[in-house]
Amino acid sequence: MVTTGTGSGVTSGRRRPRRPRGSLNPEAIVAAALRVTDAEGIGALTFEALGRELGAHPTAIYRHFRDKDELLRALTDRLNEEAQLDGLPTTDDWRADLRRIAAAIHRAFLAHPAIGQLVPARTAAREHEFVTVEYIVSCMRRAGLPDAEAAACYRVFADFVLSYAGMDAALAALAPQTREAELLTWDVDYRRLPTDRFPHAAALSVHFPRLDDPANFALAVDLMIEAVAARAAARAG
Amino acid sequence: MVTTGTGSGVTSGRRRPRRPRGSLNPEAIVAAALRVTDAEGIGALTFEALGRELGAHPTAIYRHFRDKDELLRALTDRLNEEAQLDGLPTTDDWRADLRRIAAAIHRAFLAHPAIGQLVPARTAAREHEFVTVEYIVSCMRRAGLPDAEAAACYRVFADFVLSYAGMDAALAALAPQTREAELLTWDVDYRRLPTDRFPHAAALSVHFPRLDDPANFALAVDLMIEAVAARAAARAG
DNA sequence: ACCTGAACACCGTTCAAGT
DNA sequence: ACCTGAACACCGTTCAAGT
Numbered sequence: 001m002v003t004t005g006t007g008s009g010v011t012s013g014r015r016r017p018r019r020p021r022g023s024l025n026p027e028a029i030v031a032a033a034l035r036v037t038d039a040e041g042i043g044a045l046t047f048e049a050l051g052r053e054l055g056a057h058p059t060a061i062y063r064h065f066r067d068k069d070e071l072l073r074a075l076t077d078r079l080n081e082e083a084q085l086d087g088l089p090t091t092d093d094w095r096a097d098l099r100r101i102a103a104a105i106h107r108a109f110l111a112h113p114a115i116g117q118l119v120p121a122r123t124a125a126r127e128h129e130f131v132t133v134e135y136i137v138s139c140m141r142r143a144g145l146p147d148a149e150a151a152a153c154y155r156v157f158a159d160f161v162l163s164y165a166g167m168d169a170a171l172a173a174l175a176p177q178t179r180e181a182e183l184l185t186w187d188v189d190y191r192r193l194p195t196d197r198f199p200h201a202a203a204l205s206v207h208f209p210r211l212d213d214p215a216n217f218a219l220a221v222d223l224m225i226e227a228v229a230a231r232a233a234a235r236a237g
Numbered sequence: 238m239v240t241t242g243t244g245s246g247v248t249s250g251r252r253r254p255r256r257p258r259g260s261l262n263p264e265a266i267v268a269a270a271l272r273v274t275d276a277e278g279i280g281a282l283t284f285e286a287l288g289r290e291l292g293a294h295p296t297a298i299y300r301h302f303r304d305k306d307e308l309l310r311a312l313t314d315r316l317n318e319e320a321q322l323d324g325l326p327t328t329d330d331w332r333a334d335l336r337r338i339a340a341a342i343h344r345a346f347l348a349h350p351a352i353g354q355l356v357p358a359r360t361a362a363r364e365h366e367f368v369t370v371e372y373i374v375s376c377m378r379r380a381g382l383p384d385a386e387a388a389a390c391y392r393v394f395a396d397f398v399l400s401y402a403g404m405d406a407a408l409a410a411l412a413p414q415t416r417e418a419e420l421l422t423w424d425v426d427y428r429r430l431p432t433d434r435f436p437h438a439a440a441l442s443v444h445f446p447r448l449d450d451p452a453n454f455a456l457a458v459d460l461m462i463e464a465v466a467a468r469a470a471a472r473a474g
Numbered sequence: 475a476c477c478t479g480a481a482c483a484c485c486g487t488t489c490a491a492g493t
Numbered sequence: 494a495c496c497t498g499a500a501c502a503c504c505g506t507t508c509a510a511g512t
Contacts, residue, residue, distance in 0.1 A: 024476090024477090046503085046504060046505085047504075047505070047506090048503090048504075056477085057477060057478055057479085058478095058505095059477085059478075059479090059505095059506080059507085060476085060477055060478080062506080062507090063475095063476065063477080067505080067506075068505070068506095117358060120357075120400070120403070120404040120407060121354060121404070121407035123408070123419055123422075123448060130430060130435060130438065133427070133435070133438045134430075134434075134435040134436075134437055134438045137437040137438045137441055138437040141437055141441070147440075147441055147444050148444045150441060150444075151441045151442075151444030151445050151446065152444075152446055152452075152453075152456055153456075153460075154441070154445075155445060155446050155448075155453055156453055156456050156457045156460065159401065159404060159453065159457075160397065160401060160457055162404070163357070163400040163401045163403065163404040164396065164397060164400045164401075166357070166400065166404070167357040167358070167396060167399070167400035167403070170357060170358035171360070182360055185360075190370070193367060193371075197371075198367060198370070198371040199371075200371055200374040200375040200378055201367065201370045201371045201374045203384075204374055204378070204384055204387060204388045204391070205388075207384050207385045207387075207388030207389075208388050208391075208392060209388065209389055209392050211360060211392075215389075216389075216392055216393055216396065219389055219390075219393050220393045220396075220397055222464075223390075223393065223460075223461055223464035223465065223468075224460055224461070224464065226464045226467060226468075227459075227460035227461065227463045227464040227467075228460065230463060230464075230467060231460075231463075261495090261496090283484085283485060283486085284485075284486070284487090285484090285485075293496085294496060294497055294498085295486095296486095296487080296488085296496085296497075296498090297495085297496060297497080299487080299488090300494095300495070300496080304486080304487075305486070305487095
């Protein structure tokens with residue numbers, strides 16, 4: 001829900017009242033930006049719209065963020081924070097722990113798809129990223145992998161989760177009618193592939209899961225975890 | 238290398254000669270757009286710059302593409318085409334075949350990172366995509382998976398490759414100094430993590446592979462393939 | 475110290491007028 | 494049928510002037 005600054009039904013030419021000192025801060029700006037992008041997408045995130053949402057002058061935001069890119073980085077870090085909000089207990093089952101953090105990241109990205117789609121392109125080293133790194137590295141060590149291989153598997157698992165979740169977010173961020181058109185393409189075009197040129201795809205097209213089926217991400221995560229477990233077993237055996 | 242339209246050293250105010258009829262076509266425009274983005278990044282792809290590269294009026298492009306989004310879709314399809322350029326032989330080793338197509342896509346994305354980073358967000362069903370789908374589905378069937386599971390594994394493997402390669406492209410697309418700063422962050426900040434709060438990450442940080450190490454993608458692909466093989470073996474056994 | 479108003483540069487898109 | 498010139502709307506950013 002996007003609220004106007006004052007809510008009073010003044011004529012559009014009327015001056016907005018000056019905001020009190022210090023009422024504008026990075027957290028409030030990030031929260032407002034998230035409301036704007038959740039409601040209207042990344043394309044609607046302009047300084048004009050953000051100022052309206054905050055009840056502040058559009059350029060007042062430059063007091064707290066050097067430019068739009070710095071604001072976007074803050075928004076992506078906010079998503080990392082939200083992924084950890086429910087808490088991430090470490091149990092005695094490293095596989096379940098990996099599934100838990102993957103699901104938490106995927107959930108946060110789909111809750112704010114306009115921002116989630118931006119994350120893979122931005123590897124900002126911020127406070128809330130460190131916690132995720134620690135959690136995944138811990139899982140890889142408990143799996144029984146030697147240090148160098150645990151580090152390599154951490155990097156691969158973390159980047160796989162970020163990039164796949166970001167792609168799912170990009171699909172979810174499309175305007176509803178555009179997204180439906182994409183999904184329809186798969187349902188229609190792919191089921192009409194000529195059997196002579198595309199025999200395998202034509203034969204299996206009825207089984208293709210929908211692009212936005214959450215089972216896709218879950219299966220990808222499971223495959224990754226099984227492969228890590230197999231490597232750990234090979235080291236131990 | 239970005240060439241000017243005519244190459245003649247005319248003064249900037251001089252009118253450019255009218256282009257002959259039909260000399261402008263989608264292929265020429267896509268090729269010119271790829272030259273611009275390869276040399277100066279996605280931010281430099283404006284109608285103004287593209288017109289300059291083509292020696293044509295900026296708005297002449299609207300004759301062949303409805304808007305900028307349609308041009309970008311054509312560019313992403315061009316990357317799919319390029320990934321298949323070397324030819325994709327089907328051998329009797331489905332694992333090697335999956336590695337081959339994954340590497341071909343990764344290579345094409347990194348050859349044109351500014352466009353590669355856009356692909357995961359755009360699931361355009363175009364001619365050159367169908368070929369990739371057929372190839373991967375064929376591998377999954379030869380692995381011995383039953384139809385429904387082969388279809389699910391195709392979807393997951395294809396989207397995993399696209400999203401991971403797109404993320405690698407996004408890093409490669411950064412301006413050199415920005416990219417170096419990102420990589421330095423990992424080399425410096427992560428090796429100074431406080432041991433009390435981040436014991437596992439601090440212990441393994443010296444082993445973290447570089448973000449732009451091509452071995453990361455190769456390892457991710459291998460893990461996926463091993464997991465698919467294990468599932469196929471479980472079905473057979 | 476912080477906020478506001480105005481101006482500037484840039485870019486996608488449209489369209490009537492040309493050839 | 495195709496291309497060109499000009500105009501329009503929009504947006505990020507800067508900065509001098511206000512409180």
